[in-house]
Amino acid sequence: MSIPITYSLMRYLAAKKSVDDRALNWQVWQRLVAALPRATPQQPLRILEVGAGIGSMVERLLVGDVLTHATYTAIDMAPTLIAEAHRRLLQWANEQGFQADENRERLLQLRRAGQHITIETEAIDVARFIVRENGRRAWDLLIGQAFLDLIDMPATLPALCSLMRPGGLLYFPLTFDGGTVFQPEGETQFDGAIEAYYHQTIDRRVLDGKPSGDSRAGRHLFAHLRMAGVDVVAAGGSDWVVFAGANGYPADEAYFLHDIIHTIGATLTGHPQLDTERLSTWLAQRHVQIKQGTLVYIAHQLDVVGRVPARMGNRQVGTP
Ligand SMILES: C[S@@+](CC[C@H](N)C(=O)[O-])C[C@H]1O[C@@H](n2cnc3c(N)ncnc32)[C@H](O)[C@@H]1O
DSSP states (O other), X not given: OOOOSXXXXXXXXHHHHHHXXXXXXXXXXXXXXXXSOOOOSSSOEEEEEESOTTSHHHHHHHHTTOOSEEEEEEEESOHHHHHHHHHHHHHHHHHTTOEEEEOTTOOEEEEETTEEEEEEEEEOOHHHHHHHHTTTOOEEEEEOTXXXXXXXXXXHHHHHHTTEEEEEEEEEEEEEEEEEEEESOOOXXXXXXXXHHHHHHHHTOEETTEEOOOTTHHHHHHHHHHHTTOEEEEEEEOOEEXXXXXXXXXXXXXXXXXXXXXXXXXXXXXXXXXXXXXXXXXXXXXXXXXXXXXXXXXXXXXXXXXXXXXXXXXSOTTOO
């Protein structure tokens, strides 16, 4: 593909899906699936996904037949992404042979033999959602995919745990953990400086006056979970590894790479410690390498499953 002229988060998230599918740690996934409580029509599994983007994880759970009876609450602060999640899921469910309807409250009802999933989507900031829902509803499973590096984890994680039923499960796949690697190597020092300053901008991100980023969220998650009284049930690496095979990059992954390079450029242009001309040469070279199929990109990430203790949470087991 030629170098894109415009970039969109929606296309990035759609392009990311095949990269995620390859990267997810299936040992951790199987441990999660085995730990899920049995759902029935009377007691559906209650799932909350935060930072759900365009709803890729809902599709993954439905394809894997992991969900039989469930209510799925998918929230994201970006209204355009949540609207797209709603639209895509309705279309995708029809293509997969679900009987898919939307009711007056805009809840999606997906039915197939032995499966009934209700999906609620909402555009809302996670902090506002926590305040509103505290003491009102409780969930059996919380999912935050590629999310924890974008928030104030020490403050948000315990608050999210308080929305869980006692003994509920937490699943944090694709949590960024401070590794950004490009091949072929350029000038080692300059590559290193780009990685370091890029991670620094993640660490220094402030949103609404609050710290909102951690480039090593994956490794720090263990301590934050311990502080919140959560047991780690399973953990493993889930690095993104993007490369071109004989037929080039799979699916829309060339766009995914262009978007990553564009984001690094947008983040670091004007950085006082980086020479502007050298940076733009570096960016241009990386875009050309994508066109030629020679760029390899690796991002270090972790998948973690945790369980909140039986005494924690705002409801007793099995209550609505
Ligand atoms: C890297 S994207 C991942 C999206 C999706 N989980 C996936 O893996 O495809 C992070 C998402 O978190 C959302 N997000 C970031 N901060 C948020 C917040 N404070 N409250 C709710 N959503 C947030 C963004 O809008 C974005 O859609």
